[in-house]
Amino acid sequence: MKRKWTQVAVGAALALAAGMAGAAKLPDTVRLVVGYPAGGTADAVARVYAEELREKLGVNVVVDNRAGAGGQVAAQGFLRSPVDGSVLLVANNHMMTTLPLTVKTVTYDPVKDFQPVAVIAKFEHIFVVGKTTPANTLAEYVELVRKEPEKYGHYGIPAPGSAPQFLGYSIAKKNDIQMTPVPYKGGAPLINDLLGDHIPAGVDAVGLITEHVAAGTVRVLGITGPKRLDILKDVPTFVEMGYGNLEASGWMGIFAPVGMDPAMVKQFQDAFNEVAKNPKIEKAIVPIGFRPSSGDGQELARTVQADLDTWGPIIKESGYLQQ
Template identity: 50%
Template sequence: MKRRALLSLLPAGALAGALLPRLAGAQAAAPELPRTIRLVVGYPAGGTADAVARIYAEGLQKRLGINVIVDNKPGAGGQLAADQFRALRPDGSALLLGNSHMFSTLPLTSRTVRYDPVKDFAPVARLATFEVALAVSAEQPARSVKEYIALAKAHPQARSFGIPAAGSSPHFVGYVVGKQEGVELLPVPYKGGAPLLADLIGNQVPAGIDALGGFVASHKTGKIRILAVTGPRRSASVPEVPTFGELGYKSLGSSSWVGLFAPPGTPQAFIDRINAAVIEVAALPATTANLTTAGFDTAPSTPQQLHDAVRSELALWQPIIRESGFQID
């Protein structure tokens, strides 16, 4: 897949008459669901993506009266799961949990990505949004982004920041902050958020940037200190923490997302039924509470809105990634 291709972007009465019988038929023939749906997750069990998958799998199972099984297929930052998933039959037996990394930054940074995030998947519904957070070890003196930047400028060893994977959105959040402040911040890739958090708590790395959900519990117990979050507004999980936008980093004002996708060619009636169930599950107080605890915000959407989110994030990160010159391979 060429990365440039990612952004290539009857009279009224007769039309209304033609639509009426079709709508009536669609309402009368709701799609029959399989007895079991696999929810494929391209990340290990126990991580933040897995947490969202399990929250919704339980809710969808109850709403739809079928089995919804989380199937973890980790590897290459979700790339392996996405590549295998797009080749599945569009029979409703499997859904993919996709996120901003799999559909936005990874296709722009890796030459080995063979799928097209816009064309090779059928969007079903956004499940949640989440923020990316900058945090420092509790042993570091910085209590704000301004103080962290001053520390990094004065002490080169403080310029290192841990990230869950090279080429992830946390990688480029750090790039944007350093570029704007005129200091070269140095990303230190880890194999996931858990080892990053362990080293951040132990002050083996002075700062870290990762999905907010991985930091919240340690922030609340005082083991680390979250200094800022991405997104258009403060997170309900840590309302005391300012957004990057509030601090003047205007390009970091959008939220990342997690969503459901089906194989290309999946019948629209099936997609619409799953979408309606997602919206019902998202409205449950328990869903909101569980997502907030995990560092996410409830944010269901239409299939078209999820499609638009994929395209808008590609447009956001493409110039930043190009300017950075970074490539995974």
């Protein structure tokens, strides 16, 4: 798949950093567009931020769920948004990196078509096995697949063409084994099949699995990110195990329409970063596998580009492309 990604045009973000005086006049209502259904983890993170932003900004902040095609519907629809501050996009790494790299029908450019505002949360992906899969380490699982690929070589993923699919691909490639992704419509049915012993392994975001780890019904064998998580202290990172290309964390960020007044973008950026420090945010999102994060538009732009640079070669090597 040939796509050339250019560096993010951060002129607006640089203008923000220059310290523009005064607050922009915001509309009475700000919509946070979320590309996933109500009740999911992305929706939950957006809603807790919206609640705190109402008080911080002094305007009504509402969550607008525009689910469809893994976030593609929301992202493409957002390109037609007004630039008056009434609409912001809550996007994750899937919408901004893996979708544009894997889906032929995606028409937006994640680098050029969105104004990065702030990073608000990060999360990790895990490799997990069911209780009847006799592996306590990733190395043991690899050997199971090597000996009995038909029995153990299938791993569930929450969506086709998602980062979990290519995480599994990378594990298989490194170990010269055959692993087949099995796509589900979200993490919940994947976990249900793991618990029911219908599939031997899976890759998903950490949030949906922690309660089952505590109950001993599943085992986590590896986790993305630069260091171990406090909630899974015994689980090594992929980097620790020699998978240096699997460090990238998942993330959620805020984007504005290109052309929004830089002073307004700066006001939103500061508000999200301040709200991220509120203990209420941590209390609400840590149990579902997220951790609050802060960072300006330039950091978010660098994060998008870094993900494209990380997953692009892996996806290209896999030959995967949806129509």
